[in-house]
Amino acid sequence: MKRRPVRYTLLLARSGGGSRALTFPGWAFGLFLAFLALWTGVNLYLWHRAREVRALEARLHALSQEARRLSLALEAEKAQNGALSQEAERTRKELEALKKAIEELRRRAGLSPINALPVRYQEGAKGGGAMAAWTEVEATLLDLKAQLAELTPALERTLEVEQSLPLGLPLRGYREVTSFFGVRKNPFGPGVEFHDGLDFSAPYGAPVYATGGGVVARVGWMGAYGLAVVVDHAQGYQTLYGHLSRAAVRPGQRVARGELLGFVGSTGRSTGPHLHYSVYRQGEAVDPRPYLVGR
Structure with missing residues (x-):
């Protein structure tokens, strides 16, 4: 189907x-x-x-x-x-x-x-x-x-x-040097003599300052330097400040650079008020001028 x-x-x-x-x-x-x-x-x-x-x-x-x-x-x-x-x-x-x-x-x-x-x-x-x-x-x-x-x-x-160390000037405002280190004409008579420092022209009573820190070794009359102060410094240095009218320190006193030591005078072998400044190294006088470089 x-x-x-x-x-x-x-x-x-x-x-x-x-x-x-x-x-x-x-x-x-x-x-x-x-x-x-x-x-x-x-x-x-x-x-x-x-x-x-x-x-x-x-x-x-x-x-x-x-x-x-x-x-x-x-x-x-x-x-x-x-x-x-x-x-x-x-x-x-x-x-x-x-x-x-x-x-x-x-x-x-x-x-x-x-x-x-x-x-x-x-x-x-x-x-x-x-x-x-x-x-x-x-x-x-x-x-x-x-x-x-x-x-x-x-x-x-x-x-x-x-x-x-002794560096700088011992006076403030007085820089004129009237007599230099070395052989010079004798200001008190004929001939020449050795000058062991610098003479600074300054008025009577002008303050004198330490050029370096140290210990005051001597204060008093020192012959031709008159009334003077000696300061011992480091490394065998000494400084002498002569012809003072008056001292402001005593022996053994420790001083710093710039400290007052005394006053300008005309004591000792001097022709008028001025400061005699000497620098000694190991006991021998040296020309102070190289040590005046400013501080």
């Missing part, structure tokens, strides 16, 4: 009017259902992919924002490191100037030159950036601190000796 083909009828009715019937074979209806399922699947797939794309776009945007933030932070850090490096370089130059000053003070104090910088300082110079620069600065500070610790007592001793 022959099987009849399956057929489907679609009835289309219009409101207020007639109707129309459409008849389809079974295979056409199956094809339509297959097409509808395929179309629905494709749309679901495309919708799912579109959602993934939107999620990726959102993630990409977030990553882009994060990258920009990190880039700005990196630039700020670079700028900060650059400023710190410049500050470290300025500090290093100031420390180098301080090091030179310390070297000069060490020379004056009779100490050996500053040793080479520590190994860690030299290694720091090989690196880069602000951290390495500040490591160098810290190492230099430690080195200079150690040098100062060694320098301070030696420098204090040196300054004490320098303050004790």
Whole structure:
């Protein structure tokens, strides 16, 4: 018995009017259902992919924002490191100037030159950036601190000796020398004589000051020098201030540079008010003029 083909009828009715019937074979209806399922699947797939794309776009945007933030932070850090490096370089130059000053003070104090910088300082110079620069600065500070610790007592001793040396003028405001060191014409008769100091012209009663720190060795009458004061200084130096009208110190008294010793007079072998000033080194009279350089 022959099987009849399956057929489907679609009835289309219009409101207020007639109707129309459409008849389809079974295979056409199956094809339509297959097409509808395929179309629905494709749309679901495309919708799912579109959602993934939107999620990726959102993630990409977030990553882009994060990258920009990190880039700005990196630039700020670079700028900060650059400023710190410049500050470290300025500090290093100031420390180098301080090091030179310390070297000069060490020379004056009779100490050996500053040793080479520590190994860690030299290694720091090989690196880069602000951290390495500040490591160098810290190492230099430690080195200079150690040098100062060694320098301070030696420098204090040196300054004490320098303050004790006879340097400067014994009078203030009176610089005219009327008789120099060496052989001169005898002011009291014929012939020549050796003059072991300088004679400064000054009015009677003008103050006379010590040219260096020391201890008063003698005060009193000293023959041709009249009333005089002798001061012992460091390194075998002595100074004599002669023809005074009055003394203001006593033997054994410690005096500083610029301290009052007495007053100008005309005592002893003198033709008028003036100050005789002599400098002795290891007991031998020397020309005082090189020691008048101002302080």
